[in-house]
Amino acid sequence: MAKPKIATTSLAGCFGCHMSLLDIDDRILKLIELVDFDKSPIDDIKEFTGRCTVGLIEGGCANEENVKVLQDFRRHCDILISVGDCAINGGIPALRNTIPIKECLEEAYLNGPTVHNPSGKIPGDPEIPLMLDRVYPCHEVVKIDYHLPGCPPPADTIWEALVALLSDKPIELPYELVKYD
Amino acid sequence: MSENLGAAVKEICRAHGHDRTRLMDIVRAVQEQFGCVSGEAMELIAKAVSVHRVEVDSVVSFYAFLSDRPKGKVVIRVCDDIINRMHGADRVAQAFADELGIEVGQTTPDGTITLEYTPCIGMCDQAPAALVNDVVVTDLHRTTARQIVQELRRHLDPRRLVRKLGDGNNAHELVQAMVVNNIRKPGPVIFSPVNRGEAIKKALAMSPVEVIRAVKTSRLRGRGGAGFPTGMKWEFTRGAPGTKRCVICNADEGEPGTFKDRVILTERPDRVFAGMTIAGYAIGADEGILYLRGEYAYLRAFLEDVLQKRRDENLLGNKICGKEDFNFDIRIQMGAGAYICGEETALISSCEGLRGDPKNRPPFPAQKGYLEHPTVVNNVETLGCVTKILEDGPATFNEYGSEGSSGTKLLSISGDCRSPGVFEVPFGITLNEVLRLAGAGDAYAVQVGGPSGQMVSRDEFGRSICYDDLATGGSLMVFGLDRNVLEIADAFLDFFIEESCGYCTPCRVGNVLLKERLGKILAGKGEPSDLKYLQELGETVKLMSRCGLGQTSANPILTTLKNFRSVYDALVKEATDGLQPSFDIHAAMSESEKITGRKSVHFLA
Numbered sequence: 106m107a108k109p110k111i112a113t114t115s116l117a118g119c120f121g122c123h124m125s126l127l128d129i130d131d132r133i134l135k136l137i138e139l140v141d142f143d144k145s146p147i148d149d150i151k152e153f154t155g156r157c158t159v160g161l162i163e164g165g166c167a168n169e170e171n172v173k174v175l176q177d178f179r180r181h182c183d184i185l186i187s188v189g190d191c192a193i194n195g196g197i198p199a200l201r202n203t204i205p206i207k208e209c210l211e212e213a214y215l216n217g218p219t220v221h222n223p224s225g226k227i228p229g230d231p232e233i234p235l236m237l238d239r240v241y242p243c244h245e246v247v248k249i250d251y252h253l254p255g256c257p258p259p260a261d262t263i264w265e266a267l268v269a270l271l272s273d274k275p276i277e278l279p280y281e282l283v284k285y286d
Numbered sequence: 287m288s289e290n291l292g293a294a295v296k297e298i299c300r301a302h303g304h305d306r307t308r309l310m311d312i313v314r315a316v317q318e319q320f321g322c323v324s325g326e327a328m329e330l331i332a333k334a335v336s337v338h339r340v341e342v343d344s345v346v347s348f349y350a351f352l353s354d355r356p357k358g359k360v361v362i363r364v365c366d367d368i369i370n371r372m373h374g375a376d377r378v379a380q381a382f383a384d385e386l387g388i389e390v391g392q393t394t395p396d397g398t399i400t401l402e403y404t405p406c407i408g409m410c411d412q413a414p415a416a417l418v419n420d421v422v423v424t425d426l427h428r429t430t431a432r433q434i435v436q437e438l439r440r441h442l443d444p445r446r447l448v449r450k451l452g453d454g455n456n457a458h459e460l461v462q463a464m465v466v467n468n469i470r471k472p473g474p475v476i477f478s479p480v481n482r483g484e485a486i487k488k489a490l491a492m493s494p495v496e497v498i499r500a501v502k503t504s505r506l507r508g509r510g511g512a513g514f515p516t517g518m519k520w521e522f523t524r525g526a527p528g529t530k531r532c533v534i535c536n537a538d539e540g541e542p543g544t545f546k547d548r549v550i551l552t553e554r555p556d557r558v559f560a561g562m563t564i565a566g567y568a569i570g571a572d573e574g575i576l577y578l579r580g581e582y583a584y585l586r587a588f589l590e591d592v593l594q595k596r597r598d599e600n601l602l603g604n605k606i607c608g609k610e611d612f613n614f615d616i617r618i619q620m621g622a623g624a625y626i627c628g629e630e631t632a633l634i635s636s637c638e639g640l641r642g643d644p645k646n647r648p649p650f651p652a653q654k655g656y657l658e659h660p661t662v663v664n665n666v667e668t669l670g671c672v673t674k675i676l677e678d679g680p681a682t683f684n685e686y687g688s689e690g691s692s693g694t695k696l697l698s699i700s701g702d703c704r705s706p707g708v709f710e711v712p713f714g715i716t717l718n719e720v721l722r723l724a725g726a727g728d729a730y731a732v733q734v735g736g737p738s739g740q741m742v743s744r745d746e747f748g749r750s751i752c753y754d755d756l757a758t759g760g761s762l763m764v765f766g767l768d769r770n771v772l773e774i775a776d777a778f779l780d781f782f783i784e785e786s787c788g789y790c791t792p793c794r795v796g797n798v799l800l801k802e803r804l805g806k807i808l809a810g811k812g813e814p815s816d817l818k819y820l821q822e823l824g825e826t827v828k829l830m831s832r833c834g835l836g837q838t839s840a841n842p843i844l845t846t847l848k849n850f851r852s853v854y855d856a857l858v859k860e861a862t863d864g865l866q867p868s869f870d871i872h873a874a875m876s877e878s879e880k881i882t883g884r885k886s887v888h889f890l891a
Contacts, residue, residue: 169871169875169886169887169888169889170888172871172874172888172889173888173889176865179863179864179865180864205877206877206878206881207877207881210878210881227881227882228882229882229883229884231884231887234888235875235878235879235882235884235886236878237874237875237878238873238874238875238876238877238878239874241869241874244866245866245868245869246865246866246869247864247865247866247869248861248864248865248866
C-alpha cells in the first residue's frame with residue numbers, strides 16, 4: 106500500500122511553524138518512512154500531484170492568494186490541521202484588523218516615514234495579491250479538522266500529533282507540550 | 287462659566303456632606319445643572335470629595351444617562367426593546383430624526399435636542415414610548431413624534447408635552463404624567479386598599495424575631511425573580527455581626543417587559559415604604575434606601591412627598607409610632623440607566639457611589655452589603671407583600687397561591703395581546719389562563735421572565751407560574767404567529783451585549799460570539815455544527831460568568847434551542863464542499879479592489 110501523503114503550506118505566517126516541523130531533527134527520516142511529501146515548501150513541489158491524507162496549514166488568510174491556496178488544500182486533503190497561532194487566530198498579521206485596509210496600504214506605500222514611492226500610488230500590479238479587508242483565521246474560510254496551538258507549536262507536539270494521526274491512535278500530548286506561558 | 291461651575295460644584299458637594307459614597311447624587315446634580323459632567327467638573331468634584339479623578343470618571347462613563355460631553359438641552363430617548371420595536375419604535379425614531387434633521391445618536395446643530403435609543407423604560411404596555419428628559423411620552427406614532435419636535439422647538443419644555451394625564455396617581459400634581467396604570471386585574475395582596483400605619487403598628491407590637499417568624503410562616507419568597515425566602519434572608523441579616531444594618535428596596539426595574547413596580551410605586555407606595563420600615567424593625571436597621579431607576583425619575587417628587595407625609599405621621603424618623611429605640615428613615619437613591627444595577631451587589635455598588643459593578647459573593651449582602659453593613663435587598667413587590675402579611679397575618683397570605691408558592695404575583699404582560707398591563711394573579715395559575723386574561727389566546731410564543739428568562743412554546747402553555755415551574759420576576763412578553771423567535775433572541779442578545787459590565791470575558795465576549803453565530807444562521811448560512819457551537823458556548827457563558835446578568839444572558843439562545851429547535855433546524859444545512867458558507871471572498875476583497883483599481887485574478891466575480 107502506498108504511503109499516505111502530506112502537504113504543507115505557509116499562508117500569512119513567518120515560516121516559524123515550518124522551522125518547528127524541521128526541528129524534529131533526525132525524526133524527519135522516520136517521518137519520510139511513514140509518509141510522502143506532496144505540495145510543500147520542504148520539497149518545493151508547487152502544485153498538488155494527487156489526493157493527500159493530511160494538510161498542515163501555517164498562517165491565516167491575509168490576501169486572495171492565501172484564500173485560493175487554502176481552498177485548494179481543502180479540496181485535496183482529507184484532514185486539514187491549523188498549525189500555530191496565526192492559522193488559528195490570525196496571529197501577528199491580524200494586528201492590522203483594527204485598522205481600515207485603506208489606512209494600512211497608505212501607510213505602507215504613501216505616508217510611512219521610510220517610503221520612497223515617486224508614483225504616489227498604491228500598486229495595483231496583478232502579481233501582488235489583493236489584500237483582504239482583515240486577516241481571517243483559517244477555520245473562518247474553510248473547515249478545519251484539528252488545531253495545534255503554539256507560536257510555534259513545539260517540534261514534539263507536531264511529531265506526536267502526526268504520528269498519532271497516521272497510526273490511527275489517540276493523541277497523547279503531555280502538559281509540557283500544550284502549555285504556552 | 288467655569289467660575290459658575292466651580293461655585294456650583296462646591297455647593298453640590300457641600301450639600302452632600304463631601305461624602306464620596308454619594309457620588310451618584312453629586313454627578314447627577316452637576317449634570318442636571320450643566321447638561322454634562324465635563325472633565326473640568328470631574329476634577330472639581332474629585333478634589334471636593336477627596337477621591338482621584340478617575341473614580342469620578344469611571345462613574346460618569348458607566349451610566350447611560352450620564353455624559354462627559356454636552357448633550358442637547360432636551361434629550362429624547364426612544365425605547366427600543368423588542369416590544370417597542372414590534373409596535374413601531376423604529377418608525378417613531380425615524381420620524382423624530384427626520385423632523386430634527388439628524389440621525390439617532392446625534393444632537394441638533396444648535397445644540398438644543400439630542401436623539402438616542404435606550405433599552406426598556408418600563409412602558410411596554412403603552413409602546414412605543416420615549417423619555418424626553420425625565421418626561422415619559424407614550425403611545426407614540428410618526429405624527430406625534432413630529433408634533434413633539436415642533437413643540438419642543440417652540441418652548442424646549444418637556445413638561446408641556448403632557449396634555450392628557452394618566453389615571454390614578456399619574457394625574458397627581460407631583461407626577462403629572464401621561465402614563466396609564468393599565469391595572470387589568472387587581473388582586474387581594476398588592477392592590478388591596480392600604481390603611482396607612484396599620485401594618486407597622488402590628489409589627490411594633492411584636493418583637494423583631496416574631497416579625498421574622500411571621501414572614502417565614504407566610505412562606506414569602508423574593509418577587510424579583512430569584513425567589514429566595516424573604517424571612518430567611520432577614521434572619522441571616524439580623525444574625526450577621528455588625529453595628530449598623532440597612533434595608534434596600536430594589537426599584538431598578540430594568541428587565542425588559544417588566545413594569546409592575548412602576549404601577550406599585552405609583553398606586554401603593556405606602557405599602558412599599560411600610561414594608562421597608564417593617565424590614566428595618568425586624569433586622570435592626572436604621573437606614574433604608576429606595577433605589578429608583580433613572581427612567582422612573584418622574585415619580586421621584588411624588589415618592590419624596592409620600593416619605594415626608596410618613597415622617598409627619600411618625601411612620602418614619604425617630605421613635606416610630608412611639609417605639610423607643612426604633613429609628614428608621616428612607617432615602618431615595620436615583621439610578622442613571624444601567625440594567626446591571628438591578629443585580630443586588632451591583633445595586634449596592636451604585637448606592638455607594640461607585641460604578642454599578644457586581645461584587646464577588648460571598649460575602650453575601652446579608653453578611654456585608656451596603657458600606658460593609660449587613661444589608662437586606664428586597665424587590666418592591668416583596669416589600670409590598672410584607673405589609674399585607676403584617677396587616678392580615680401570614681395565614682391569610684398563605685391561602686393565596688399554590689403549595690410551594692404562597693401569595694399572588696404581579697405580571698407585566700405586553701406584546702401581541704389585546705389587554706397589555708399589570709395582572710395580580712395567584713401563584714399556580716397556568717400560562718394558558720394568563721394569556722386568556724390578557725386577550726392573547728392565539729399566542730405563538732411567550733418570553734417568561736424577560737430576556738434573561740425563557741422562551742416558552744405553545745406546547746408548554748399548560749405550565750404554571752410559580753417558583754417550582756415557570757419562575758418569573760413578572761415579565762411576560764407575548765409573540766404572535768408572525769414573529770420570528772430567532773430575531774427576538776437576536777434582539778435580546780443586543781440588549782445583553784449593551785448592558786454587560788464587561789468584567790467577565792465569557793459574558794463580554796461570549797455574547798458577541800453568540801450573536802455573530804446566530805446572525806450566520808439567520809442569514810441562511812448556518813450549518814448543524816453551528817447549533818452545537820451555540821449550545822456549548824451558551825453553556826460556557828452561563829457557567830463562567832460572575833453575576834446574574836452573565837449567568838442568564840445566554841438564555842435567549844439556550845431556551846430557543848430547546849423549545850424552538852425546529853425553527854433552527856429549518857434554517858441550517860450541511861455544506862458538502864468543505865468551505866465556510868459564511869466567508870464571502872468578494873466582500874473581503876472589495877475595498878482592496880477599489881483602492882488598487884483592479885479586479886481579482888484568482889476569484890472572478
